[in-house]
Amino acid sequence: AGSSPAFRASIRGSEWRMDARQMKIKAAEAALDYVEDGMRLGIGTGSTAEEFVRLLAEKVAAGFRIQGVPTSERTARLCLELGVPLKSLDELPELDLTVDGADEVDRRLRLIKGGGGALLREKIVAAASARMVVIADESKVVDVLGAFKLPIEVNPFGQIATLIAIEKAASRLGLAGDITLRTSGDGPFMTDGGHLILDASFGRIPDAEALAADLNAIPGVVEHGLFIGMASLAIIAGPEGARVLM
Numbered sequence: 001a002g003s004s005p006a007f008r009a010s011i012r013g014s015e016w017r018m019d020a021r022q023m024k025i026k027a028a029e030a031a032l033d034y035v036e037d038g039m040r041l042g043i044g045t046g047s048t049a050e051e052f053v054r055l056l057a058e059k060v061a062a063g064f065r066i067q068g069v070p071t072s073e074r075t076a077r078l079c080l081e082l083g084v085p086l087k088s089l090d091e092l093p094e095l096d097l098t099v100d101g102a103d104e105v106d107r108r109l110r111l112i113k114g115g116g117g118a119l120l121r122e123k124i125v126a127a128a129s130a131r132m133v134v135i136a137d138e139s140k141v142v143d144v145l146g147a148f149k150l151p152i153e154v155n156p157f158g159q160i161a162t163l164i165a166i167e168k169a170a171s172r173l174g175l176a177g178d179i180t181l182r183t184s185g186d187g188p189f190m191t192d193g194g195h196l197i198l199d200a201s202f203g204r205i206p207d208a209e210a211l212a213a214d215l216n217a218i219p220g221v222v223e224h225g226l227f228i229g230m231a232s233l234a235i236i237a238g239p240e241g242a243r244v245l246m
Ligand code: 5RP
Pocket: 044, 045, 046, 047, 048, 049, 100, 101, 102, 103, 112, 113, 114, 115, 116, 117, 118, 119, 122
């Protein structure tokens, strides 16, 4: 007997979701190869990083000793739930390795991050780490950064002035596009640090270094989602398996 078109569509949808999750798991599994017993480990945020936390928790349960520094309250909650031992970055200010996801990665390992709103802590933790391993699926690999809206974390004070300053800085680099305040439920999305996120639809960002420098120079900008020169390698999972970009 034939199934209805809606039923077939929903089956196809769930197959697709399983594939996407399997790829995240594949990337997370491959990242475990870089984790050594006794390491001080930065632990990223997002659905791919959460697969890594689940696999890490199994290793911890089997006797593997690591000390984790979470990049968000969300990641901290999952680690605590699964028994992954945590320290604060103040307790462990120098880390061996951070494993984190990304929204975009280009072939020079430049990233856009912050889709999950954790970019500030993610960048602080990655900067405190000797190495950063990015875990992602093929859909995140791009030739030129910018199809994903660039998250920019701003102080709530003077947010309109900061928005105007961002527009002017972007325009000097030939970039334009909507910049919108990220919302959650009825109000603005608030980061773990109590800041706001502006999502900038610049489209292609040919000179990510220049944009990063100009955004850093705006006082109301707390941090932005361009991670440049931070990733040591990226594990990219696709339907055929995982490959390493370095
Ligand atoms: C959170 C991030 C995430 O790493 C990024 O959004 C990727 O998330 P996901 O693995 O769910 O696609 O930067 O701030």
